[in-house]
Amino acid sequence: MAVIQQILFIAVLGVVGWLVFKRIRIIRDTIGLGRSEDRTDQPARRFSTMLRIAFGQKKMFDRPLVGILHFAVYAGFLLINIEVAEIVLDGATGSHRLFAPFLGSFYTFLIGFFEFLAVAVLLACLVFLIRRSVVRVERFQPSRHREMSGWPALDGKIILIFEIVLMIAILTMNAADSVLQDLGSSHYTPTGNFAFSQYLKPLFEGWSEGSLVIYERAAWWIHILGIFAFAIYMTYSKHLHIVLAFPNTYFARLTPKGQMNNMPEITKEVKIMLGLDTGDGGENVVPERFGAKDVGDLSWKNLMDAYSCTECGRCTAACPANLTGKLLSPRKIMMDTRDRLEDVGRVMQANHGKFVDDGKALIDDYITQEELLACTSCNACVQECPILINPLDIILQLRRYKVMDEAQAPNSWNMMFQNLETNQAPWKFSPGDRFNWADHLRQP
Ligand code: SF4
Ligand code: SF4
Numbered sequence: 001m002a003v004i005q006q007i008l009f010i011a012v013l014g015v016v017g018w019l020v021f022k023r024i025r026i027i028r029d030t031i032g033l034g035r036s037e038d039r040t041d042q043p044a045r046r047f048s049t050m051l052r053i054a055f056g057q058k059k060m061f062d063r064p065l066v067g068i069l070h071f072a073v074y075a076g077f078l079l080i081n082i083e084v085a086e087i088v089l090d091g092a093t094g095s096h097r098l099f100a101p102f103l104g105s106f107y108t109f110l111i112g113f114f115e116f117l118a119v120a121v122l123l124a125c126l127v128f129l130i131r132r133s134v135v136r137v138e139r140f141q142p143s144r145h146r147e148m149s150g151w152p153a154l155d156g157k158i159i160l161i162f163e164i165v166l167m168i169a170i171l172t173m174n175a176a177d178s179v180l181q182d183l184g185s186s187h188y189t190p191t192g193n194f195a196f197s198q199y200l201k202p203l204f205e206g207w208s209e210g211s212l213v214i215y216e217r218a219a220w221w222i223h224i225l226g227i228f229a230f231a232i233y234m235t236y237s238k239h240l241h242i243v244l245a246f247p248n249t250y251f252a253r254l255t256p257k258g259q260m261n262n263m264p265e266i267t268k269e270v271k272i273m274l275g276l277d278t279g280d281g282g283e284n285v286v287p288e289r290f291g292a293k294d295v296g297d298l299s300w301k302n303l304m305d306a307y308s309c310t311e312c313g314r315c316t317a318a319c320p321a322n323l324t325g326k327l328l329s330p331r332k333i334m335m336d337t338r339d340r341l342e343d344v345g346r347v348m349q350a351n352h353g354k355f356v357d358d359g360k361a362l363i364d365d366y367i368t369q370e371e372l373l374a375c376t377s378c379n380a381c382v383q384e385c386p387i388l389i390n391p392l393d394i395i396l397q398l399r400r401y402k403v404m405d406e407a408q409a410p411n412s413w414n415m416m417f418q419n420l421e422t423n424q425a426p427w428k429f430s431p432g433d434r435f436n437w438a439d440h441l442r443q444p
Pocket of ligand 2: 316
């Protein structure tokens with residue numbers, strides 16, 4: 001029986017490893033479709049940003065209670081994985097609590113500490129579930145935010161229930177294990193009582209040894225299969241941020257938020273018009289496209305941003321366009337970009353890793369012009385994001401395409417562009433009249 005379990009476990013581990021590897025490859029390849037952009041300057045500053053924002057979760061603590069609860073789930077996830085390493089080794093080698101003989105009483109302390117984290121994770125998940133389902137936090141409501149209808153709303157709840165089940169499995173598994181140790185059952189390495197699960201032992205009072213073994217094994221399998229399922233599921237969901245938050249914050253923009261990236265082609269054209277040195281002899285090469293029409297026109301960092309988005313909606317909750325009832329939601333911009341990337345990934349898979357035109361584009365098929373035009377470029381979304389995602393950067397590039405490549409700017413904008421060109425100001429007054437307003441201030 002033990003050998004069958006061992007073979008089954010190794011087979012499941014192999015399949016899970018293969019599926020996760022395949023997903024990582026698709027994600028890497030689709031991010032690789034993006035424009036190149038150098039984000040390797042100032043490594044020390046980048047590293048410290050990553051430590052503060054991703055590892056220390058600094059921006060999550062802008063809302064202290066949520067910050068503490070999120071930190072509990074995050075720390076639990078990171079540290080409980082040490083126990084998962086033991087479970088995987090146990091499964092592969094057919095042993096039970098492999099580390100216990102080497103660590104002695106420290107092992108019992110360590111498992112007790114993990115149990116404390118498991119309880120913290122369980123309580124935090126319960127609070128988050130209540131926030132989503134009973135308190136109904138506004139930014140998660142599908143009735144108010146269309147991007148949260150259907151799967152995204154369900155996804156958030158499923159994963160919380162999933163984590164609660166996993167934590168219950170690990171705690172009751174330990175309790176059943178302790179009872180089996182008390183009974184002197186062979187195969188159950190003596191470790192002593194664990195900090196929290198010892199109080200669950202009365203649940204198993206009067207159980208036969210056989211029933212206890214069945215329960216302990218069932219909880220063990222539920223726990224490890226749950227973790228395997230989560231590892232696969234994570235790569236398809238917003239939970240990818242658990243991993244991507246780290247590179248995403250490392251490669252975040254270091255320039256001031258208000259500083260917009262100029263388009264090099266336009267800068268060059270202006271320099272040529274003004275007779276300034278362009279650095280390449282003034283050779284004017286017309287770019288294939290102005291701005292971005294599809295994901296391949298965005299930078300790799302924009303695409304990594306899309307995969308990293310947690311769908312928390314803090315950006316949307318702060319967006320003045322959204323708050324005033326406009327169609328724009330920066331969270332939806334990120335989710336749409338990821339949806340497009342997923343579709344592109346499927347096309348690539350069907351064509352041996354090559355992307356072939358599927359007749360769709362990020363603009364119009366996923367994100368509409370109305371959404372893009374509603375953006376005030378205020379940067380509130382960028383300021384709010386807990387993992388330094390920049391939805392505005394994507395909006396600006398898509399809008400540049402609409403305006404410059406498709407000449408689809410509204411009339412009022414075109415008038416402003418005309419004024420900028422002829423009057424060097426957004427208004428239709430000649431530069432010579434600019435100080436007329438101060439005429440009456442002149443001394444006679
Ligand atoms: S920059 Fe645009 S999308 Fe972001 S908060 Fe401001 S208006 Fe909304
Ligand atoms: S872009 Fe940032 S703030 Fe907006 S939903 Fe995604 S993670 Fe949250």
